[in-house]
Amino acid sequence: MVHVVFVGGGGNVGRDIVDEIVKQGEHQVTVFSRKTIPDLTESGVNVVTIKNYSDQDELTSALRGVHTVLSFISWDPGNVAQKSLIGACIAAGVKRFAPTQWGIRSKSGFPGYAPKDEVHEYLQQLNADGPVLEYCLFQPGVFMNYLAHPLQTAKHLYISGTHIDVVKKHVLIVEDGEAWYTYTTIQDTAKVVARALSYPGKWPETGGFYGGRAREKDVVKLVEEIKGEPFERHVLRIADLEKGEFNSSWIPVNDHPNMPPEFKGEGIMRQILPAFLLAAHRGAADVDPVWNSLLPDLQLEDVETFLRRVLK
Known part of the structure; x- marks a missing residue:
């Protein structure tokens, strides 16, 4: 069992994945959100309200003792929130991180995904001289x-x-x-994430998969x-x-x-x-079937x- 935080886990993509991980009951789940999520709280999930994702100190404090962080931040001009989150993960000693990807391949030439590529490059730079934060770009192709x-x-x-x-x-x-x-359904995406949370080896940098x-x-x-x-x-x-x-x-x-x-x-x-x-x-x-190969x-x-x- 690991303690996993879903940042923006109450939103459009993250919520179905949160529900699956909670249902399986194999990991401790916390959701970071800008607003309260009563139905998650009532089901026993710890929901932490984060007022300012650019406040790295606040994030670091909230991430103490967390093993894995999965990001589902949907609207982040300049990647301010994601970069702050990455810095907080490193400061808090988080072992694994997944940035907001959840789509098509990296460096695809699609302008709408340029911010995702920027975060990828940022993570590569941080780990250029040695491992600082293990991460994986989860890419299910098109839902x-x-x-x-x-x-x-x-x-x-x-x-x-x-x-x-x-x-x-x-x-x-x-x-x-x-x-x-x-193509991968959101339901199957959740199943892949659940398996990845328990994966004993090192996460692949780019983790494509599909149904x-x-x-x-x-x-x-x-x-x-x-x-x-x-x-x-x-x-x-x-x-x-x-x-x-x-x-x-x-x-x-x-x-x-x-x-x-x-x-x-x-x-x-x-x-x-x-x-x-x-x-x-x-x-x-x-996308390449990386997780399909790792989890045959x-x-x-x-x-x-x-x-x-x-x-x-």
């Missing part, structure tokens, strides 16, 4: 739950608009749809087969995406509650989606099983 949007397939993970809409039967597809994507790997066109074909209806394909050209152009008559809307107002609506999606789809076409969403008995749900289960 498979998004393939079922707008159907809600997790208790807490909120699914906003994506490039596949199984209800409106629209899909944005790049060129011939040959891009590979790796399924499929080309974009094959996912669309599978959904059409299950639904028994053809999708309207909105084909995007690489040359247009490279210019930041989004030539499509249909576009999903980002209504994610964790995003600030300026990041919601159709306008911002016309900026974000071209960059993401272009990065994915270049391999950004095709892992049984994670694949894409076809998931889609047939939730769409039928």
